[in-house]
Amino acid sequence: MPFDGFMYPNEVELQWSVLIVVYPFLTGLVAGAFILASLERIFHVEAVKPTYRLALLTALSFLLVAPLPLQLHLGRPERSLEMYLTPHTSSAMAMFGFVYLWYLMAVILLEIWLEYRKEIVLLSQSTTGLKRQMYRLLTLGSSNLSEGALKVDDKVGWVVSLIGIPSAFLLHGYVGFIFGSIKANPWWNTPLMPVVFLFSAMVSGIAIVLLIYMATCKLRHIKIDMRCVDTIAQYLLYTFIIDFGLEMLDLIHRIYEADESFHSLNFMMQTKLFFSQVVLQIALGTVVPILTLGFIQIFHVPEKVRKLCYSICGALTIIGIFAMRWNVVIGGQLFSKSFLGYTTYKVDLISREGELIAAGLLLLPFIILAVMVKILPPWPRDEVSAAD
């Protein structure tokens, strides 16, 4: 039997599969990467400048893939467009469609365009053939690169970043809201959910930008800017501490409140979710990175070791955040609403909602990013010209 104890018939089989784990994971990376980029811009943090454009492109690449797991899960993807044609305001998912569209069109694309306008204009003059046509289209017919024009870009870009931060909060807070507002499920139903999702998103976004930046430096045989990665690692530590604090707050609240679901959820954490929650999410994915990053803040650690630590912490963080999404989405469906039974989730390897597809969806953003980097090189301006 796939379950122990008493399950209602509609609980034996999980309805939300690993793809629904991938969805908040990807959206979180988008929001996190973007928030990192905007903080640099709004607070003028010079040190992390080398990652600013990379973070924007990363956010875009992940954003483009974010709705795909939902489409695959539901089937009939062409119907998803109907939510833009005849939206129903009482549907949380339909409204998410608008949050998504706003974020894509009004924030990310706009900011990337403004940031890259100079390059686009220059490239439209230096390239040939089809590429030239593409860049020319992107210039929208204006090749004004005067000082005044660039100033306007900068100012409008600043405003867009400013609007972008609450938008990114909205985007991922909303994903948390979708879970947190399900009142029938005690594992999900907490007003803290949007906030916890938001901070875990920032943690994962910062970690992925850190990893991608270090990887691109390796691939391009360029020295890693240590001032930059040190600063990012510092941010990672701070957001991590807030995130961990919030999650512990949620936990303590549940333990103290100990409502009728507590016994069941507690049992689940000690058995079915022990590995993914206690070992992966809390111990390896949170405590180890926080301690390591904290250690680096306090003691002097040689550069080589620091780099290694950052890579390991980044990877552990990403795994930990993925485990967190897993524990929320899958964990919330493993126990019976009678609190008397538990089911199991078996994911197939090859099926529409199987492991292979999930892995493909996690890989796809990197492929998109690779293409994007070719079209819009994110490297600092002086570096590009130096390489040419």
Next chain:
Amino acid sequence: MLNVTDDFPVMTYFCLTYKAARKPGGGLPGVSLATFKDAEHIVRLAVASAIVLVIFLLVRAHFIPKSFGQYGHYRGDALAELTAKPIHYAGHQTCEQCHSDVLDVKKMGKHAGVNCEGCHGPQAKHAEDPGAGKPVLPDTKVLCARCHEANLAKPKNFPQVVTADHSGGEACKTCHQPHSPLLAPGEKKKS
């Protein structure tokens, strides 16, 4: 007269520089016609966005069915389409007009509240023209288990059996009359 290409950048630019102007040492940068020209690409973007929006609205107008929203958040025509579908179920009153003998048995027994077509399936065609063909009789081994197979999720007071133990694979009708299940086959209720 409002001139779009000239006045819009003026306004945009003024809003944008206002913030800079308030910063110490910022001051309002030279507001000349040349600086307004510098916002031209923003205007182009605004126009491009407006075009995309208009296209979207046109597409939307084209794709939303005419009768959408007539009665509620759905296609009004859907109602007419649904009523136009052929009827599959006749309803027990119709069956009982011709099969009053079955009704007489059934209404005294425990299946009084179970409808004919709940067991016999949709029979509107047969009810309309009985000569067209006899309905296939249901197989009691399959049919009865559908409702009576024991399951924890069913209400406790609903009669349930573990069919494998209860009948050992035998058809239920060898011991139960389908229309009045507490009667043995051939038995008649004395009223």
